[in-house]
Amino acid sequence: MAMAASPVIHRVVVSASRASLGFYRQNQRSHRFATLHHAFKRGILSIGGERKPRPSFVAHARPYSTRGKEQSVDSGLIRIIQSEIKVAEEESREAESIPKSFPFEIQDVEGTNVVTLRRKYLNESIEVVVSMPGIEEPEINEEEDDAEENQVGDDNANQPTIPLIVNISKGKSLNLEFCCSAYADEVVIDGLSIKGNKESDDDDMLAYEGPDFNDLDENLQKAFHKFLEIRGISPAITNFLYEYMVSKDDREYLIWLQNLKQFVEK
Numbered sequence: 001m002a003m004a005a006s007p008v009i010h011r012v013v014v015s016a017s018r019a020s021l022g023f024y025r026q027n028q029r030s031h032r033f034a035t036l037h038h039a040f041k042r043g044i045l046s047i048g049g050e051r052k053p054r055p056s057f058v059a060h061a062r063p064y065s066t067r068g069k070e071q072s073v074d075s076g077l078i079r080i081i082q083s084e085i086k087v088a089e090e091e092s093r094e095a096e097s098i099p100k101s102f103p104f105e106i107q108d109v110e111g112t113n114v115v116t117l118r119r120k121y122l123n124e125s126i127e128v129v130v131s132m133p134g135i136e137e138p139e140i141n142e143e144e145d146d147a148e149e150n151q152v153g154d155d156n157a158n159q160p161t162i163p164l165i166v167n168i169s170k171g172k173s174l175n176l177e178f179c180c181s182a183y184a185d186e187v188v189i190d191g192l193s194i195k196g197n198k199e200s201d202d203d204d205m206l207a208y209e210g211p212d213f214n215d216l217d218e219n220l221q222k223a224f225h226k227f228l229e230i231r232g233i234s235p236a237i238t239n240f241l242y243e244y245m246v247s248k249d250d251r252e253y254l255i256w257l258q259n260l261k262q263f264v265e266k
Contacts (some may be wrong), residue, residue, distance in 0.1 A: 081261045092250040096243050103232040121231050131163040182238045
């Protein structure tokens with residue numbers, strides 16, 4: 001479930017108005033790298049493209065060093081990065097304190113885009129990998145016969161969602177793994193699989209992964225939702241997780257900018 005870091009100018013922007021349960025947070029970063037983009041547009045930071053032909057007399061001029069120009073470009077880049085750092089510091093906010101009712105222990109490693117939640121429940125070990133929030137986009141189906149079905153399935157479209165991977169184990173026995181999407185007022189199970197404790201993954205390619213979760217009997221689906229809710233995977237923790245992950249994204253972005261500036265300055 002872990003995602004790799006994006007390239008320099010690729011930023012995932014979570015910009016949504018809070019509607020239900022105070023879940024949505026306006027996250028404005030549209031201005032980010034605007035100055036950098038302007039610099040590229042003006043040619044200050046140009047790194048490619050065809051050069052304009054020099055006047056004929058340049059061919060007879062003495063060779064000159066480009067070191068001064070390179071230093072000037074680097075200085076301009078450092079100033080822009082420093083400006084971005086200032087903006088990131090102003091926008092960044094500290095993570096909210098963990099509610100007393102929150103049932104999980106949080107493992108947050110700097111430099112990653114996920115956090116891991118852990119807890120014990122009876123004789124079970126529960127681990128939840130939480131990824132950065134995203135925006136659920138509606139699926140477009142051109143079949144007119146499916147229009148009504150799409151209308152129902154788009155209830156969560158354009159809403160912030162938190163991807164979750166929930167693993168429930170009992171010692172060395174089989175594990176249950178749920179792929180979920182957490183919204184403001186519900187946790188949707190996207191998939192369910194049974195995992196074995198194997199030293200080799202060779203047999204996994206041929207393993208029967210079970211039917212699509214949505215194809216299961218409706219009562220069985222409801223029972224699994226209740227199964228997760230009892231173990232702490234419920235809308236009750238969704239708001240806090242959203243705020244925590246947005247705060248983590250701010251912190252990781254700021255650290256990324258600082259490391260970038262440190263590299264350019266060397």
